[in-house]
Amino acid sequence: MRPVDYDDRLHRGYAAGRALSDAQRAAWARAFAARLPAARPLRGLDLGSGTGRFTPLLAAEFGGPVTGVEPSRRMRAQAVAHAAHPRVAYVPGRAEALPLPDASADFGLSFLVWHHVRDRPAAARELHRVLRPGGTLLLRTELTDRLPDLWYIDAFPRGREILAALYEPLSAVRGTFEAAGWEWGSVAEVALPPAGTRAEALARLRTRAFSVFEHMPEADIEAGFAELERRVAAAPGAPAAPGTVLTFRRP
Ligand SMILES: C[S@@+](CC[C@H](N)C(=O)[O-])C[C@H]1O[C@@H](n2cnc3c(N)ncnc32)[C@H](O)[C@@H]1O
Numbered sequence: 386m387r388p389v390d391y392d393d394r395l396h397r398g399y400a401a402g403r404a405l406s407d408a409q410r411a412a413w414a415r416a417f418a419a420r421l422p423a424a425r426p427l428r429g430l431d432l433g434s435g436t437g438r439f440t441p442l443l444a445a446e447f448g449g450p451v452t453g454v455e456p457s458r459r460m461r462a463q464a465v466a467h468a469a470h471p472r473v474a475y476v477p478g479r480a481e482a483l484p485l486p487d488a489s490a491d492f493g494l495s496f497l498v499w500h501h502v503r504d505r506p507a508a509a510r511e512l513h514r515v516l517r518p519g520g521t522l523l524l525r526t527e528l529t530d531r532l533p534d535l536w537y538i539d540a541f542p543r544g545r546e547i548l549a550a551l552y553e554p555l556s557a558v559r560g561t562f563e564a565a566g567w568e569w570g571s572v573a574e575v576a577l578p579p580a581g582t583r584a585e586a587l588a589r590l591r592t593r594a595f596s597v598f599e600h601m602p603e604a605d606i607e608a609g610f611a612e613l614e615r616r617v618a619a620a621p622g623a624p625a626a627p628g629t630v631l632t633f634r635r636p
Pocket residue numbers: 391403432433434435436437438439454455456457460478479480481495496497498501502503
């Protein structure tokens with residue numbers, strides 16, 4: 386798949402289209418805490434921090450400084466303006482060459498970033514360098530062998546196929562990290578509360594703040610939204626899909 390640059394278009398609707406409810410934020414905070422050591426403070430790295438959806442939460446929950454590393458100038462600017470925290474710093478950089486000293490973080494979070502990283506072996510080595518021995522990496526990503534049943538995806542022609550092409554199977558992700566010296570931890574589906582009705586979810590989708598749309602022709606996107614309007618009218622309910630999280634340990 387061609388690379389997606391969040392400075393082009395995705396930065397525009399991201400904050401509105403990908404906003405989390407308080408209940409979803411709390412579910413993620415619990416999921417992260419369950420996978421990290423009980424000691425406080427913990428120094429964190431939020432890799433691909435975007436608009437800072439999670440960065441202040443990590444500082445508040447785990448009590449230490451958190452560095453958000455983000456290549457997109459426009460995503461970073463929103464984080465600086467709207468997701469400030471006294472213990473958070475947002476810095477430019479990419480996973481493949483992290484602007485951080487060796488062993489400077491106790492944990493790392495990479496939330497829906499891994500599929501955008503071009504040189505994943507280099508990124509896995511860099512994460513190994515900047516996390517301290519004993520550190521934990523939380524990798525939120527989709528996996529081709531565990532694709533979520535997204536309520537909207539099959540309304541778009543080739544939607545499921547495009548989604549699958551963005552990701553790798555668990556064995557490939559695990560292999561990249563193990564080759565870089567990481568110890569395998571676990572894979573789990575985190576249950577999340579729904580974020581409002583289907584109509585509200587459709588309004589968020591219409592911001593097109595989801596990179597899967599960057600790989601679809603305009604006509605297919607329009608056809609998909611027309612189909613979704615029909616489905617929402619027929620079944621307004623509240624969709625929810627779990628989020629897959631992988632855990633690795635730095636020996
Ligand atoms: C789907 S957004 C996720 C942002 C944030 N983690 C969140 O959950 O809201 C993906 C982010 O990864 C960033 N990104 C893309 N390539 C990257 C790379 N090589 N290293 C670090 N971040 C990258 C993008 O600029 C974008 O902000």
